[in-house]
Amino acid sequence: MKGVFLMPYPFQLRPLPYRYDALCPEIGxxxxxxxxxxxxxxxxxxxxxxxxxxxxxxxxxxxxxxxxxxxxxxxxxxxxxxxxxxxxxxxxxxxCLGGRDQRPSGKLAQAMDRAFGSFEDWKTRMKEAALGQFGSGYAWLIADQDGAVSVAQTPNQNCPLSQGFWPLLCVDVWEHAYYLDYQNRRGDYVDAWFRRIDWAFVSSRYEARG
Missing domain, CATH: 1.10.287.990 (Fe,Mn superoxide dismutase (SOD) domain)
Known part of the structure; x- marks a missing residue:
């Protein structure tokens, strides 16, 4: 079910692509x-x-x-x-979740190295964006039409698609995404989120960017 965004109106709630306990203990x-x-x-x-x-x-x-x-x-x-x-x-x-301690590979890894220097440098930038988003919103890894990648922030439910970018992955920093597990410790939640990224799925989005 991953990547199914083209369902027609009226929209229905799509099931999670894994069990509710699949991301434990990082996300309960x-x-x-x-x-x-x-x-x-x-x-x-x-x-x-x-x-x-x-x-x-x-x-x-x-x-x-x-x-x-x-x-x-x-x-x-x-x-x-x-x-x-x-x-x-x-x-x-x-x-974008469901992996376990993975790293990007292939063309996406090369694009990230060009943009950020290294995977660890990307993590630093991504965490800064997630912690720096005031109130509710998201931090993103996005690609432009030429395949160049960058980190972005959006408030509320704004989406990079509306600004002409292709979203590759996002971390939800609305409190309901982490408060039961981490209370106000957003940074701990982001660190845990990194460990569960499904980089094979993210790479497939980079290859299929539209």
Missing amino acids: ERTLCFHHDKHLQTYVDNLNAVLAGCPDCQGKSLEDLLRSLEELPQSKSAAVCNNAGGVYNHYLYFD
């Missing part, structure tokens, strides 16, 4: 259950409610919606940004 079963079944479900329900009154929007995928916010009716664009972003960003966040 209770956290994943609440995060996926409650928080993500709310974004799915809200997105369907927003699109119910916009027939022209209903034929678009999540990616198309987020890439064309300026083309949507003005009364819908902010709500679509928040809720389509909430669905897309969460799907990518969950999909």
Whole structure:
């Protein structure tokens, strides 16, 4: 189920691509259950409610919606940004997890070395972005049209797709992503998140960047 973002309206909650206890002890079963079944479900329900009154929007995928916010009716664009972003960003966040102490390889590793110097330097940059995002939001590894990679931050449920970038992976720094396991220790959560990245999946996104 990883990488399935093209489902049609009305959107349905897609199952996790692994068991709820698959990321223990770094991310607990209770956290994943609440995060996926409650928080993500709310974004799915809200997105369907927003699109119910916009027939022209209903034929678009999540990616198309987020890439064309300026083309949507003005009364819908902010709500679509928040809720389509909430669905897309969460799907990518969950999909990028499931590995165990992996490292990037192949063309993605080469692109990261060019951009950051080394994998460890990327981790430093990524953690700085995650800790530096004030309040709720995400830190990202993104690629441009030429394949150059960089680290980015977005607040709330904003998504790099809306700025013309291709998201490769993201770490969710909304408190509901980590508070049950780490309370206010965001840095400890990010360190644990690094250990569970599925770099084979992230590399496949880099190869298929659109």
